[in-house]
Amino acid sequence: MPSDQFFHDDDDDAYRSGGLVAKNTAGDNAAPLSISEISNLLKRTVEDRFGFVRLRGELSGVKRAASGHLYCALKDDKAVIDGVMWKGGAQRLAFRPEDGVEVIATGKLTTYPGRSKYQIVIETMEIAGEGALLALLEKLRARLAAEGLFAPERKRPLPYLPQVIGVVTSPTGAVIRDILHRLADRFPSRVLVWPVLVQGEGAAAQVANAVRGFSAIQPGGPVPRPDLVIVARGGGSIEDLWSFNEEIVVRAVAESTIPVISAVGHETDTTLCDHAADRRAPTPTAAAEMAVPVRAELSAQLADLAMRKRRCALRPVTLGRERLEARVQRLPKPEAILAAKAQKLDELAERLRRGLRDEARAKEQALHKVAASLSLPLLRHRVQVCDERLGRAGLTPRLLERRWALARDALAPVNRVLPQLDPRLPLQRGYALVKTTGGAALTTRDAAAREGDLVIEFRDGELQVTAGDVASVPSSPAPAPRPAGKPARPAPGAPRQGDLF
Structure with missing residues (x-):
């Protein structure tokens, strides 16, 4: 049979038997669909048929994506269906979804063409009954x-x-x-x-x-x-x-x-x-x-504590008073303690009165004995004797005047020498007195050089100078010693010193 005869056979037979190359036959309305086309057809069919469903099942594989979407699976003892809840709905959940929690999910069924799977897009999710809620709790x-x-x-x-x-x-x-x-x-x-x-x-x-x-x-x-x-x-x-x-x-x-x-x-x-x-x-x-x-109870408690504090504070005083009274009862009476001393005091007082009386009587008798010897003629005789002894003492004014004159004559030479010993007398003859600011006299050059300020006293007043301002004058050599017994002669033209005496 020629090869081309096969293709001219009856159409039904050719469709049933198939061939090497697909051909469209006359009257065929079953055109081939692409995978995307059939996936979209399935998606529309499922969404139209199951646009609103409520599913009851147990959560499994709960996972939150970084975008905020919630992915999970709902299952029972025989089947499982994937589920997704977008971010807006997941944020409105009144509980935290966890694996094993039985829930009722409300949403619509759709397909995921990329994996040829169907899933439910959950809009709301609630715990399936109070028992499931208690289990979650x-x-x-x-x-x-x-x-x-x-x-x-x-x-x-x-x-x-x-x-x-x-x-x-x-x-x-x-x-x-x-x-x-x-x-x-x-x-x-x-x-x-x-x-x-x-x-x-x-x-x-x-x-x-x-x-x-x-x-x-x-x-x-x-x-x-x-x-x-x-x-x-x-x-x-x-x-x-x-x-x-x-x-x-x-x-x-x-x-x-x-x-x-x-x-x-x-x-x-x-x-x-x-x-x-x-x-x-x-x-x-x-x-x-x-x-x-309760504030009233606190006030009553405070009042009770205050009363207890007062009782505690007064308790030692009360106990002390009771102990003191008990000890006082054991003590002897004050009259019994003082009776012997009072009796002795009375005896001593009586002895004192008798002693004073006897002493006064003895002194009175001695006074009478002395008074008997103090007669007026005897007193006059003693005054006369004393007067005669005073006359024989020779205390006349002339004797006192003579002794005063002798003392005055002995003091006269001293009075004549005393003015000559006045240290300021040489100032009248042109000399000067060098002193410190404190008034102490300086007799050597070295002592004057050690002082910062000096006071020079002249005949008509004082002059204050500074030691550094005065030029140092070399000291003259010491004079040669004189032979013994020869008085020194003054230099020609030198002033002669007057005789102090």
Whole structure:
């Protein structure tokens, strides 16, 4: 059979049997599609058919890219589907996605042509029921507890009487009013309120920033630093309180440099913030009661302490008085102690009176004996004898005048010599007296040279000179010794010295 006969066979037979080269036959409407074309057709078909779906499954392979997009997989016991959540939706999540958490994801199905895979573009993601939420909470609690954030040794004691109290809560709820009212009843204190959202999107970040903001306040600044911080909100479901289970809030409370009281929800509600705080309060009102004592009780306690102090101060005095009274009762009476001495004193006083009386009587008798010998004729005779002895002594004025004259004659030669010994008398004859500024006389040249200032006294006054201003005159040689017995003759023309006598 010729080769070209094969190509002219019936069209159906040729299509079924195939050939070496693909050919378009008459009436064929199944044109071949490219891979991109079929991928786009599949993408439109899937997106049109599954434009809105809600899937329930367990998260697996959760990963956040540097761009902020969230990539994960949803799986059950038989199948798995990839998922992606763009940055905007991932930032609005109310919880932190982790592997093993069962969620309900809402979005649309689409395909990824690059890998011939289909995936879900997640728009919202919620935890699948309260049981899954509790499982996530327990998982987060175990992880944070392993880091030691809930350890009892990290708990700090609360200040006994805080001056400033910081409160992190909603400014419009009933919680802040309950706290302020309770503080005013117990012990009025200064309160700083940091307003935050207590539930919903962004609430966890605001609470964490508020706790860190109180810790960042410096002492002595324009805003007083709190001594105690209360994180509070009212009761609600586990979804309402979830912001206080967020890791960012738990870490902020654990890292706070100020003691923290957690008062989130009612007494039966417990959050991770309660575990990280230094003290958990069952209600916000109870937190205010923990923060400050009752002022009336303090006043009563102070009064009781003051009374005890007075009793303690008076107790030694009372005991001392009792001991003194007991010892006084054992002492003898003062009359019994002084009786013997008083009797002896009476005896001595009586002996003194008798002795004085006897002594006066003896002196009186001696006086009478002396008075008997003092008669008037005898006294006159003794005066006469004394007068005669005085006359024989020879004390006449002439004798005194003679002795005065002899003394005057002996002093006369001295009075004549005394003026000649006056050192200033030679000044009248042209001599000069060299003295120091202190008035001491200088008799040698060396002594004068050692003085800085000199005073030269002449007949008509004194002249003060400086020793350096006077030219040094060489001293004349000493005269040769004279023969003994020959008086020295004055030089011709030299003035003769007068005789001092």
